[in-house]
Amino acid sequence: MVKNAFDSFIDLITFDQSLFVMEKEIQTLIQEISHLDKVLLDYAGQLQAGQTKIKTLKKEVENKEHQMKDFDEQERKSKERLAGVKNDREHQAIKEEINRLKKKQHDYESTLMIAWNSLESLEKEMHKHEQELLEKQGAVQALLDAKKSRINQLEKLLQSTQPERLTKEKQVPQEWMEKYSRMRxxxxxxxxxxxxxxxxxxxxxxxxxxxxxxxxxxxxECKGCYRFLYSKERVQDSGEVA
Ligand SMILES: [Zn+2]
Structure with a gap:
């Protein structure tokens, strides 16, 4: 039983509709992948921002420690000078200077302490956040891999339908195929x-x-939307008659 051109055409269209489901799934997967890529980028950005924050605070702490060492050094030098003074007035002046430095150190200790504590709690917080981000990253990556492998699978499936489609295509008049391909x-x-x-x-x-x-x-062709038209009843009828 040889199919007529029109039945072959409808057969091809039906076949293409089944492929369209797969093509649509691929399109959806591509969109989802692009979204997940953005999510990964965002996670990477958050990780980077956390590290920058810690680095900045570490630098601040280092500066404060340096300042503290500076006070120590000044005090040490003043004490050296104290050992070599000749008169009471000078002795008194250096003594006062040392006391001022001691007070500065004392006042600065709490500043340094606050900086150390801030750094420690930021490091703790960031470490926790980082672990969470890494876990999320892993999950998203797994999802991405699964979606990519599904696309691969669908593409292989689509590829495997090509010989069958070609056979169906050969039974459809060239002129129809051209119009159909354009519209498709x-x-x-x-x-x-x-x-x-x-x-x-x-x-x-x-x-x-x-x-x-x-x-x-x-x-x-439909004059409203330019799609090609067929009658379902008639196609089924003719199928039954044939
Ligand atoms: Zn229409």
Whole structure:
């Protein structure tokens, strides 16, 4: 039993519709992957920001420690000078200087302590945050890998349908194929059935003459949306008759 051109055409369209489901899944997966890539970038940014914060605070602590050492050094020098003084007045002045330095050191101790504590708690907090981010990163990466492997699988499946599709394509007149391919690039459903005299895609009411042509299995374009039209009833009927 040789199929007529129109039945072959409908057969190809039906086949393509089944492929379209896979193509659509690939499109969805690509979008999801792009979203997850952005999520990963965001995590990386957060990790980076945390490290920068710690680095900045460490630098501040170092500066404060340096300042403290400076006071120590000044005190040491003053004490050296104290050992070599000749008179009481000078002795008294250096003594006062040493006392001032001692007070500065004492006052500065609490500043340094606050800085140490801030650094310690920031490090703790960041470490926790970092662990959480790394866990999230791992989960997202696993999801990404799964989606990429699904795309691979779908692409292989689509690839494997090509010989069958080619066979179906050969049974459809070249002119129809060209129109169909053009339309297929624009819409996912380039060929739609006519139901109750209307296009099922845009609901345009088909003129009577066109409807007769559709029933006669001619390739008619909908004047509303330019999709190709066919009559389901008739196709099924002719299938049964054949
Ligand atoms: Zn239409």
């Amino acid at each position: 690039n624009c819409v996912p459903n380039p060929v739609v059935p006519v139901v109750n005299g209307s296009c099922t895609a845009c609901f345009y009411s088909i003129p009577h003459q066109d409807f007769l042509s559709v029933l006669d299995h001619q390739l008619i």
